[in-house]
Amino acid sequence: MGLSTRDEFAVDENGLTFDGYRRLAPVSKKAMYIANVIAIVIVAAIFSTPFIWPDVLGTWAFPVQVLSVVIIVVTAVYCLAAPEIIYRRYRYRIDDEKADLRKGIVFITHTMVPIERIHQVDVSRGPINRAFGLADVMITTAGGSVTIEHLEEDVAEDIAGRLNQSVVRMLKERDRWETSR
């Protein structure tokens, strides 16, 4: 499938897209908004310093101030628009062969992790996610890791459990083979 088909974001009554992907829970948007508002505050605090101490910059004060305003505005627009776009585009699918993840705002990525390559699966909950009953699942391979973010806790535990079972089953088979050598 390509990256831009007509109704790829529409879901049926089971919460699945036409090609069997799942979407995030609507509550994930709230978690993303809160995280992004915090990010805006931090960026605004850092880039307001050219207005507080303009003398330090001398003749460069004005261009740096203009640049700071641009950075704050762009960050704010991005952070406020991002959750809705992320929510609409974020889709994942776990089957017996691979974990499949499609996401992105400006750059849309389609990540495919073969189950056979998975070394470790972790479920993590940050303070914002915890407040909304959400969790992230981090899938680690020898070539790096992929995270499925903002899942409902029970969904995250279910995915991690299934993937862990696959990994354990695979390792047991390998142990059996190595001891039989």
Added chain:
Amino acid sequence: MGDESITLRNHPTVLVSQAFAAAVVLFVILNVIDVVDGLTKTLTLVAVLTALVFLYCVALWRRTVYTFTPTELNVVRDMLLTKSDKHIQYTRLASVTVRRDIFNMIFGTSALMFNVNSSVNATAAEATLVLKRAEADRLRDELNSRIFSKETTVETELLESTMILVTNRDVILNAALGQPTGQQLFGLVMLIYAVISLFYESSGGLLTAVILMLVSYILPLISSILKYYNYRVYRLGDTITVESGMFTHTRRSFKVNKVNSVRLRSPIFARLIGRSVLEAEVVGMGEENENMPILCPLKDRREVEDLLGRLVPELYFEPEPEHQPRGALKAMAIANLILAVVILVSFGFISGYAVEFADTLTPFWSATALTLLVAVPLLLVILIAGRVVLAQRHRAVCMGEDSFLIVHGSYDLSVEYINYDKVQYTEVASGPIGRRFGVSSCSVHMMSSQGFRDITSGLFEPGDLERISDEVNARVRDGRYDYRKYL
């Protein structure tokens, strides 16, 4: 070794080399921080501190033992406060490297470095053992027969002829032109800067240029010559061995099933004279401080391709590369046009301010600064345009039976053959411009000698790139992938 375990300790001469290294480092540090007056006092303090280090090294030496059992290497270090007990299964070893530095040559010893097939701590050898040369050779032979199913001895290996004749002239050319294009250009710019500074008698500028050129180009050049001097490469059964070194002679062996990918890399100046470097991504070649071990220094491209076919036929195939579609050229042209405009506007903005400061500089530096403000953006724009042309001409993908090919880069062109079974995961990505023209790039994530690395393709139709992941999964599904092949 047979079926019995043997227990060994490092040769005592390691204490001398460790103490010498400590003395040199201490001497340099004490001179830099300048806390002691006079050479005699400095040397006395160095001697006292070195003696303490020596005592610690003796304790470390006495309490570290290496036990070779029929199935694993067990390294036990039992110090006063800490105890470590490391078990390294022979099946997990990617390579056993023999290294001989100046101290080894003086004392007639060899260092055996055991590298594990893992991305964790991939840049350091898992264990190092120094033994008398004959004993090290004997042990390596026995381990080779266990790890690599290799029955040859070091004596026969020494008689084995190299699969490609690499003269020391080739090695020097490799050091000069095999470095990444950016590094070479930077070295060239610094050389020009040094000459200009000399002409205008600017000692500060000259010193800066010389130091930068030394660090960015000359030192890597010397290091490369020392490392690859007297180069030999050969394959015995499933084991590839690479030997080289002027003062420190190193012999690196690894099983061919530990090779994730091989690549023909051609920096632009090397490509102009039709030469390429052959490199291999081998997880576990941990003692290297470089991205990929070299299988053949810069040689004629056809000779290198021929060597690739004979040395690693498991990964090589006659490619029928699929080049980037026309949409990719349009996408790259628009993206790079935007980049060029941003660069020109930024430099225009900076120039506006720089003119105000021109009067405060000497006439030479004022003229230089203004020239650079015009020349640098123009040069960057030309380089960007060149990158688009080269990328469109060369970038390609091709699916083979057991491996696939990605041609990536532009000035530094890499033709990379990748084993499907070593792909960890893939990521097909498209930006807003690429989506407009229906093209995406694919990042293939692999384990590497430095931990992990990505190989990113050019711009192709997403469906074509997703075939890589489909093939990886198909091989797992139908049994063509068997993890036992890679143990």
